[in-house]
Each structure stands twice: as structure tokens, then as C-alpha cells.
Amino acid sequence: MPSRRHVLALLAATPFAASCGGNIPDYAAAWRSPGAGEADPRRFALAHAILAPNPHNTQPWQVELRGEDEMLLYCDLDRRLPFTDPLDRQITIGFGCFLELYRIAAAQQGRLAEITPFPEGAPEGRLDARPLAHVRFSPAANAAPDSLFAHITARRTNRNDYDAARAPSAAQRTDIATASAIPGAGHVVGAVAEGERVTQIRDLVWRAFDREMRTRGAQEETYRWLRFGAEERARHRDGLYIDVPVPGVLRALGMLDEETVVNPESSANRKVAEEWKRKADTAPAFMWLTTPDDTPTTRLMAGMAYARMNLAATAAGLAMHPWSQALQEYEEMADLYSEAKALLGAGADQTVQMLVRVGYAEPVEPAARRDIGAFVRA
Numbered sequence: 001m002p003s004r005r006h007v008l009a010l011l012a013a014t015p016f017a018a019s020c021g022g023n024i025p026d027y028a029a030a031w032r033s034p035g036a037g038e039a040d041p042r043r044f045a046l047a048h049a050i051l052a053p054n055p056h057n058t059q060p061w062q063v064e065l066r067g068e069d070e071m072l073l074y075c076d077l078d079r080r081l082p083f084t085d086p087l088d089r090q091i092t093i094g095f096g097c098f099l100e101l102y103r104i105a106a107a108q109q110g111r112l113a114e115i116t117p118f119p120e121g122a123p124e125g126r127l128d129a130r131p132l133a134h135v136r137f138s139p140a141a142n143a144a145p146d147s148l149f150a151h152i153t154a155r156r157t158n159r160n161d162y163d164a165a166r167a168p169s170a171a172q173r174t175d176i177a178t179a180s181a182i183p184g185a186g187h188v189v190g191a192v193a194e195g196e197r198v199t200q201i202r203d204l205v206w207r208a209f210d211r212e213m214r215t216r217g218a219q220e221e222t223y224r225w226l227r228f229g230a231e232e233r234a235r236h237r238d239g240l241y242i243d244v245p246v247p248g249v250l251r252a253l254g255m256l257d258e259e260t261v262v263n264p265e266s267s268a269n270r271k272v273a274e275e276w277k278r279k280a281d282t283a284p285a286f287m288w289l290t291t292p293d294d295t296p297t298t299r300l301m302a303g304m305a306y307a308r309m310n311l312a313a314t315a316a317g318l319a320m321h322p323w324s325q326a327l328q329e330y331e332e333m334a335d336l337y338s339e340a341k342a343l344l345g346a347g348a349d350q351t352v353q354m355l356v357r358v359g360y361a362e363p364v365e366p367a368a369r370r371d372i373g374a375f376v377r378a
Contacts, residue, residue, distance in 0.1 A: 024234040030369035031153050041109050041137070042071050047372050048105035048152050052307060054094030055081055055324070056225045057367050059238050061098050064377045069137040072119075073099065074377070075127045083221040084212070084328050088127045089299055093353060095132050096303020100182075101152060102135065103304075104311075107143035114138050122296040132300065148179065148311040155310055156366065158319035162359035164282035167193040172316050173287065176358070179312035180305040186292050187305050187353070190344060193285035200343055205355070206280035208325035208336045213273060215332045219262035227368070228256055237368040280323075283357040287320075288344050294351040302353035309356075319361035327352055 031051060035044035042065055050061065060079035064072040073095065080091050099115055106113040119134040168176075170193075177189035192198055212218045225239040229247035233239075250256045260266055264273075289305060291298045313320040325333065326340040346352050 024231055025237070027230075027234045027237050027368040028366045030371065031366045034153065035105070040065075041106065041111055042069070043372065043376075044109060045102045045105040045111070045113070046071075046375065048149075049098045049102035050369055050372060050375060051152055051155070051366075052094065052097035052101045053155075053157055053310060053322075054097065055085060055090045056222065057239055058091070058094075058225060059370060059375075060091055061095065061375050062377055063375055064131075069139070071102075071135045072131040073133040073135065074129070074131050077127065077129070080127070081221055082126075083217040084330055087125075087329050088123075089294065089329065089351075089353075090324060090327075092127065092132070092296060092299035093303035093306060096300040096305075097307040097310075098303075099133055099135070099300065100304035100307040104146045104149050104152065106137065107146050108149045110142045110145075112138040112141045112143040117297045117300050127296075132296075148308060148315065151311045151314040155314045156319070156364050157310075158321050158361050158364050159279075160319070160361040160364055161279055162282060162284055162319060162357060162361045164284050166360045167284035168316070168318055168358055172318065173285070173358075175316065176287065176309050176312045176318075180289070180309045182301050182304050182308070185301040185305055186298075187302055188290045189287060189305075189309070190290065191285065191287045197343075198283070198286065201286045201355075202280050202283055204326055204336065204340060204343060205283070205323040205357075206277055208323070208333065208340075209276055209280065210273065211333060211336060212325045212328075213264045213269065215330075216262060218330070218332075219264075220258065223258050223261055226261070233368050237370045239368070241368065279357075284359040285357065286323075287356050287358050288352055289354040290344065290346050290350050290352050292350055294353075298351075299353065306354050309354075313358055317360075318358055320356050320358045322354060322356045324355070327355055 034047035034051065038044045038047060046063060050059065054060065058079040060076045062074040062076050066072065080088060085091055103113040103115065114136050116134040118132060120130040173191040173193065177191065180189055226242055227233045227236050227239045228242045228244050232247065233241045244250060247256060254260060263269060289302055291302050310320050326336045329337065341352060344352050
């Protein structure tokens, strides 16, 4: 392995432009005037729905447009996260986020989107080839615009440092919880912004993050979705962006190969751990979403509620970022999963679907998105 001095010398000698080529696609084009020029109101709604938050930014959505006013929503089964999300719970939440943004965007055009979860039956285990939802524009009723529509293109998952001294107010937290309302959902939103419980949750989310960094299967799964440098981000337009200079040189030196990246004791990962420990220790407030059960339909509705929480936080000028590790159902996380349920007050039959930090942070760029055509089945 070359020395750090050798690597720095190579980087200094390599033009930065070489890492990203001359004219690469715009990874963020989907965020700019989504749906502009679309005559089909379903494609207008779809252009907004693909901006929804989703685990590892895998963008697993596939849609089939039927007739003039119907849409079926499917999962691209190759875009799941089988190690860290073995029940497909988190990815189903991401589909709920998609559906809520679709519904909000349809309402902006006066269309009432009638959503039927799992029209061919819900899976008993993981997701399968059957549709997750059927959506039809009501021929009998119009929808009123939703005020959250204005914040879809500004919504972000913000992983920056948060201002530890500036927590969201009680009124802001209440507004976010109120905005999450979904008829028939039955979820409960919890929040805390001061006292010993904040300290306990900070400690929990850090230990879960560290546990995942030291779980090889989880790290190998994440590695599949890492996009190093601007060129990879633009080529894939999905996954988790890692901002590194001249990734081609670093790959040639073996510094971005899987064995190095998944090693928790590598110098890069020790630095990452320091940064994320700080993020955990300075989180000013946490919110979480608990459901009375954990059926596939409940997961969809939890995702719809979370999408509204994230949009409401955006409307309030707040940053929001899920800390999902302690809620994941794989074997190595089992003890921390149980601890999270107890700490967040979930009963034996209840499920904590989302846990997020919320506060004030510097803005971040939008996550990459593929073109709308990538999601429409021929």
C-alpha cells in the first residue's frame, strides 16, 4: 500500500478535471421543475414522487401506467437491502414516501389519488413481484392542493453537523407531528429535545452506527451503493455519494476497493467514525414514529407519514436525518433493537418505524435521481 505522502503527491499532480470528464449528465436534473411539460398528470405526479426519501437512495420504484388514470407500483427486487433490511420493512417505508409525494403532486393538479395498498394481496414475508399499490384518479371528486407541495423540491436528508445549542421549539415539533396525520394510520409521533433522554438516544444511535460499521455484511451491502466522485454519481444517479477527488487514481492505488472501505480499522473509517460520533453527540433533538403493528400496509402508511414529517420540517426551516441502524432487524443488531424499543417507549407489539434527529444545519445538495423514464415499465 502506498504511503499517504505518495498518495498526496499523486493527487497534487493529477488535474481534478480528469476525475469527472468534460461533460457529464446532471445528477440533480430531476429536482429542477419536475413534471414541467408533462401532459399526463400521472407523469407529473411521478416526477415528484421519485424525489421521495428512500434507504441508501436505491430508488426501487417501478410503475406501470394503465388506461388514462391508473398506476400500479412495483418493487425492483434487485434494489433491496437484504442484509440490513431483511424484512423489507425500511424499503416499504420508502414506497410509502413515494406514494405520499405522488398523492400531494396529483392534488396540486386537482386530482384525487385513490390509493389501494397491495391490490393483489400483501406478502407474508419479503416483497415479491406483486404490486405494492394501485393508484387511480377519482372520476367523482377533486382534491384540494396540499401546502406541503411547495417544499417537495427543497426537501433533503441532511447529514451535516447540527447546531447542538439550537433545538426545534416545542411548537415546531408539534407542527411536524400534526402534519404527519394520515387517515386510518394509527401511528404516534414522539419527540424529545432536552434532558437525559436526549443523552441516552445520542448514545444509542452512536453505538448502533459503530456496530454497523463493524458488521461486515452490512458494510459490504453499503459498499455496493457507494458512488465515489462526480463521474460515478452522474453515471449511476443513485446510491450514496462520497465526495473524493480523482477517484480513478485512488482506485488504482487500492484505496477505494471493497476490502479497504469495509475495514472499520482503516484510517479513512476511523476518521468517519470520529465525524459521526460528533454528529450523534451534538444532535439537539430526536423524533420517532411508532405504529401499533408491523403489517406491510402499516409500513406503507408509516412511510406516507414520514414523508409529511420531512416536508413539514423543511417548511419550518429545519433539517432532518434518519438514524436507522438501531431499528434494523438483522442478527448483529438484535440487542440494540430491543434497547431502542424500550428507550422509545414502544410496547411489545408496537414497532418503531423511524427515528430521526432534527434541528438546524447548513443546507446540502439534493441526492442524485435517475430520469423519470427509468421508473416506467414499457
